[in-house]
Amino acid sequence: MDKIDISTSISNIKLSSCIMNASGALCSTEIELLNLLKSSSGAIITKSCTNILRKGNLEPRYFEWKLGSINSMGLPNLGIDFYLYFLENIEFKKPFFLSISGLSTEENLLLVEKSNAFSNIDALELNFSCPNINTNKKILGYNFNEISNLLEKIFEFNKKPVGIKLPPYFNDDHFNKISNILNKFPISFVTCINSIPNGIFIDINKESTVIRPNNGFGGIGGKIIKPFALSNVNKFYSLLRKDISIIGCGGITSGKDIFEHILCGATAVQVGTQFIKEGIKIFDRLKNELVSFIKNKDYSSINNFKGNLKKVK
Template sequence: MTAVLKTEFLGQKYENPFMNASGVHCLTVNELDELKRSKAGAFITKSATTLERAGNPEPRYYATALGSINSMGLPNKGFQYYLDYVVDYQKNDSDGKAPFFSVAGMSRDENINILKIIQRSDFQGVTELNLSCPNVPGKPQVGYDFQMTEQILTQVFEFFRKPLGVKLPPYFDFAHFDIVANILNKFPLAYVNCVNSVGNGLYVDAASESVVIKPKNGFGGIGGDYIKPTALANVRAFYTRLNPTIKVIGTGGIASGQDAFEHLLCGATMLQVGTALYEEGISVFERLEKELKEVMTQKGYKTIEEFRGQLRTL
């Protein structure tokens, strides 16, 4: 018996559930094309702002023994750069790996304006609205302002009719899971992406008695092994609280086939890889695909749907 990783998501069929996490290996057309040619089932663009941004000063990423810390500051080539790419891809490629389009305005008005342009555009794919960037100095995460989150989504769905998902920050309290799920269930969202990095961690180099990244005096988003339990908790919390029509993408700490299996078991449909992709490069997808098949075969599963969401409790 050979395990099969074929995945259906929003009516589209993918060879496997793996994607890059927005922000990793997706800044330029060349990087996006490398993802297209990789073993990833799908891929997503860098979160775009209206105008090009250089991002925060370097060093702004640091690998640690258990993951990473970063404060990138939304470096991107600007909204039009990525819109041109995804529209051109849609017209000229039929490989079934249509890119998701991530956007992250610096204000509510900017988000609305960007989404209005997408609604009017020829792009018919999936848009992801990033409500959870923790690394822009002076800009709080929208996802932690519940009233603002509801206001933005209310305004968006007055005009937006294309598939839209939201990328969420990690939540840490059952009350917050309940509040956010109640808000999200009011809207025809395609999916939620759980989670962005755990914001404003601090990593200290004891030898130099210093922080390791320059922006924000060393404070940055934590990713990798550190955050897998938090990511799994958020995947499970929203999988069990959201309307069944709202799918969950699992992101956080996926560096092995077992990590992927755990996210799927908790209820994720697609999986995004960040730190492991940054450290290993696009060959990570081939390894993850192989390892996930091995885990499934050992457990006697032929398809993901046989176990997705079937986490047991004691």
Template sequence: DLSVSWLGQTLPGCLYNASGVMCREEGELEAVRASAAGAVVTKSCTLQPREGNPEPRYFRTVIGSINSMGLPNRGFAYYLDYARRYDYRCGKPLFLSLSGLMLDDNCAMLRGLAVEGLPAIPEINLSCPNVPGKPQLGYDFAATAEALDAFDAAYSGLYGVKLPPYFDTAHFAAMAEILNRHSRLAFVTCINSIGNGLVVDIDSEAVVIKPKGGLGGLGGDYVLPTALANVREFYRLLPGKDIVGCGGVSSGREAFMHILAGARAVQVGTCLHREGVGAFARIAAELTELMRAKGYRSLDDFRGRLRTL
């Protein structure tokens, strides 16, 4: 049984798409909703529609992916309209990923969502690495603190944030201290891609994507241990908040690792891009079988129970 109680409801499954994959168009979003996914998240949006960066901007490697999409999206109004028409009775929560180009844009989108009074839940993206000239907000602790204060003022419901990966225990502690000041921050999604990696093709002696001289966000197997460390540390440091695991999930085994580290739900990005929405039923079946072999009947039986030596 992979059902999970979260945000006051019972999701039929713990797996869903990572923002950015299968979520820019309504047809893709509906395909995720119709699959074995337990929730749906939209493509990170800006106030105005964007074309994004020049192509090629996504590249698949043997063990992962690199992307510099540059926030191509249909604009906030498109996803808000989808949220108006979404069938919430399906039991799968809808998350709206917001990634304004500046703080006021994020606040305007939050106010726009608030006036609708919809059950859709914002996942505010503090970690897009791919807009030239725009640093990742989550790496600026003072700016993140200011942003969260502004989100609290703009929006009176529960919300979440998508964080970049951190690599230093002092950074985990400093970010957790900021996040813990905000009681309506209900969840954090760890992690966004490892930003500004570089994949090199030996034959052509060239980079593989066009934007930013080839730099892009890494996903897939490259990021699993980093993702698990971020899930684990924020699970320990943010009592009373939920952690959504994201990074390197391509089978039931990695999903199990994320939940053991503390994740309440688990997102699938690179693998979903590669395989399509059938990935959810496959990974769910693998996780169910692994739990059966271990004698676990629900996710509550092992969530966060990672052993240390």
């Protein structure tokens, strides 16, 4: 098994494993980040941060069931300064990605500017896909003109590798529009997908919703969304420049799921709902399962099958 290579690279950033956490999953506090740094994940990413601390939405705001999860967290985080200065006091060798999610163009620019002053941040993931902020604005990932204008301003000064976390897309027009925009800028990677917005889950015994914010509506994640995640990964693999890596996210519970994401074109994967369910030990389990699955397929590296999804004729 030691001969199976599951390492990868994103914008010349070397990851010992293609498996990492998803932003929002047990990556907000000092203890959670330290646990991730000690884990076998290939890299870590923080909770999407704003300029100042946010408490987020009222609880209960997260619920799991067998096939998935629903959440309306509302971007609870400790503020960007906590994440920036957390890194100054520890030694680590693992790639560190900072997720940011400003509530306005001005805040996003400020967050990127602050981040550029810290050399120990390897890359930025701009969260353009948060569905649970409780504002009247639609998800940024569906506002194509605003994305284009924001990226133009960011790349006037940004010096770090930048990736974009995208919401799920469902039609070719949207895939083409966002791809045309991203291909114009020096984007290093995209992460797809975030949770599917505006779902609802019912507690049949109580005959009620299960989360409090937004009248029970929230983002759906977990095993149930894997087909949508895979379709987005594969679409973007065909539409984006080949130097833009794709991080697959959505529905990963096993090594087989990771294999499918990579087969669709992913360079790496992020794990959210299942990480929350299992805790830090999940990275060892998924790593072992992926290595076994690849070995059984008679491959020696993830590069042997990346993007090689066959289509029925």
